Amino acid sequence: MFSKQQQKYVQSLQIKKYRQEHQRFLVEGAKSVVELLAADFEIELLLCTEKFFIENEKKLKKISVEQISQSELEKLGTLQSNDAALAVVKMRENGFLMADEKEFVLILDDIRDPGNLGTILRIADWYGIKKVVCSLNTVDFYNPKVISASMGSFTRIKAYYSEISKYIENIDKIKNIEIIGTFLSSENVHHFDFPPSGYIVLGNESNGISDEVEKFITKKITIPRFGQAESLNVGIATAVVLDNLKRRE
Incomplete structure (x- = not known):
């Protein structure tokens, strides 16, 4: 029993x-x-x-x-x-992760909604992204709603939780890297020339990438708006950015 x-x-x-x-x-x-x-x-x-x-x-x-x-x-x-x-x-250990040669890693800056994180994991898995670095105030990777929304993709993606500014400082010491961030007004992602490897930062659902993390961004991109919608869901934004990334490969 x-x-x-x-x-x-x-x-x-x-x-x-x-x-x-x-x-x-x-x-x-x-x-x-x-x-x-x-x-x-x-x-x-x-x-x-x-x-x-x-x-x-x-x-x-x-x-x-x-x-x-x-x-x-x-x-x-x-x-x-x-x-x-x-x-x-x-649980897996919270082990340090970084991008290997010809690999991209997602950095999530304060993603609060478990459904959004689960969706991001599912989209990352679809596009072959295997590593996600999360800020300490990003929702728990092991939250039941995250696990459910990922539809099994959590099994194929490794996550590492860290203070993002310190994390970027650490990886920048190891080798020269590109930190690509999504913003409302920057270079059009449809024309952006992605490097062979690097990091893509996605920000908070309401406030975007924090000022503390923005100072580390080396390239800024935006998803151009053609209609009147105020914003895109962060999961959808992830899909658009990763789709454009894969088109360049």
Whole structure:
């Protein structure tokens, strides 16, 4: 039987404080859990329905599995409807990341909305970006809403949380690099000549890139507006910039 103490532990991982304390996070739903099973994360416990177990039994041989009902799954997690599975997973270490030769890394400056971060991860994965550096006040990578919105892409992208100004100072000491930032009025991204590698900075949903980070930007780009919309969602902006990046390759 799945005990009340275990239930309390799993439910606590919805809260950042307890995720950090236990260094564990939740992955919910059939698609995300199936993606997880193919990744290199360490799964502490998998809770699933009988149907999910039967469909994925061969993948579950080396994992601690507990079969429970759909209603129990939904009480433990954050999804309104979950007829498949929920996993308790060990976090990766917050290891330093930097761009390799012919590689771009995204730098996220104060992205607050978990849905936006999850979408950015999904878009980054689509365009082959494998590393994301996040400011300390960017939403938690392991927030259940981020994991859900990423649709499994969290398994293929590594994240590193740091104070952005100090991070850029550190990588700038290692080698000369281009730090490309998105702004409202700068060089048209459709005509911008992207370098072979570097960093692309995306700013806060309301305020854009902070003044503290702006001073490190070496190239400024903008997505030109042709209509009357006030702004673009940061996830959509990420897609536009990365699409233009790939067109230059």
